[in-house]
Amino acid sequence: MSFPQQGGPPDQSEVAGFVAAFQRLQQNVEQVVLGKPEVVRLALTALFSGGHVLVEDVPGTGKTTLARAMAASLRGEWRRVQFTPDLLPSDVTGVTIFNQSTKEFEFHPGPVFANIVIADEINRASPKTQSALLEVMEERYVTVDGVRHPVPGPFQVVATQNPVEMDGTYRLPEAQLDRFLMKLSVGYPDERTEIEVLRGGAVRRSPEDLPAVTDTGTVARLAALTHRVYLHDALYRYAVQIANATRAHPDVRLGLSPRGAIALTRAAQAYALAESRGYVLPEDFKALAVAVIGHRLVLTPDAQLRGRTPDEVIGQVLAEVPVPQPGAAAPALGHR
Structure with a gap:
């Protein structure tokens, strides 16, 4: 069996090094994001997958705190952009200005030129401004006046948004949503955690107080x-079968795109590594399915009227698509 990944699967020392770095980051972020270990774990999985994260929830649940804590934990450049209705595309990407002294046009980079860009309340800006992120999120370049400018690497956009039903918001277009690897919801804390917050457990330390526990080169x-x-080949087929099942589902108008299927496999690789494995299991796909697939599905008007949700469709798809048998993936399990 040949390995499609260059250099073969990671050995035990490489896996251990990844897990140690991942856990350092997770423990650091969890100092200010209390009681949400799985949300933090998924957000960091997206970081190591090279993907972007959209965090949607009602105000006051810690969306921005999560984004700021991730940025503070990484020793690199990070910028925060507060999206408002009057924000212009050039306020995000940058602008070319004529320099009177040199008699030349100079490019002044915008806040998108950073390792982590926090796009706060992204759906409060106009669709025109939102679309300014389309190119850079996909290609890691910004084109201004016909000139392409690369952003630094690694590069991740962590965007927050309020639910679209709230006043003053614009619905993100499907093309924009498809560029986010994951969509997460922080949710309300449980009773014990909220009591700790009220007592000052999260107030004593802000994200800016967190130490940087890794650097961009390590990431x-x-x-x-x-x-x-x-x-394993059977898992590639499994990912494609999940995608096809969403496209053929009677309640779905727009199913999982090829970009979304790629995102599922990429995230599964990072998730498996964080679980101390150098190989992917079907359970990794299942653990990531809602976060990676849910925001990419567009339900039919009839399904929406009946109160169906993307999460319910994903659950049905996962229940109906045959899971690869252990014997089919056995060659993968022997290479650790």
Whole structure:
């Protein structure tokens, strides 16, 4: 059996190094994001997958705190953009200005030129401004006046948004949503955690007080390691079958795109590595399905009237698509 990943699957020392770095980041972020270990874990999985994160929830649940804590934990450049109705595309990407002294046009980069960009309340800006992120999120370049400018790597957009039913919001277009690897919801804390918050457990330390526990070079190296995590052919087929099932579902108008299927496999590789494995299991797909697929599905008007949700459709798809048998993935399990 040949390995499609360059260099073969990671060995035990490489897996252990990844897990140690991942846990350092998770423990650091959880100092200010209390009681949400799975949300933090998924957000960091997206970071090492090279993908972007959209965090949607009602105000006051810690969306921005999560984004700021991730940025503070990484020793690199990070910028925060507060999206408002009057924000212009050039306020995000940058602008070319004529320099009178040099008699030349100079490019002044916008806040998108950073390792982590916090797009706060992204759905309060106009669709025109939102679309300014389309190119850079996909290609890691910004084109201004016909000139392409690369952003630094690693690069991640962590966007927050309020539910679209709230006043003053614009619905993100499907093309924009498809560029987010995951959509997460922080949710309300449980009773014990909320009592701790009220007592000052989260107030004593803000995200800016967190120490940086890793750097951009380490993140880039470990992100490259995730590409070598082994995926059996049966699991590639499993991912495609899940995508096809969403496209053929009677309640779905727009199913999982090829970009979304790629995102599912990439996230599964990083998730498996964080679970101390150099190979992917079907359970990794199931653990990530709602976060990776849910925001990419557009339900039919009839399904929406009946109160169906993307999460329910995903649950039905996962229940109906045959899971690869252990014997089919056995070659992968032997390579640790």
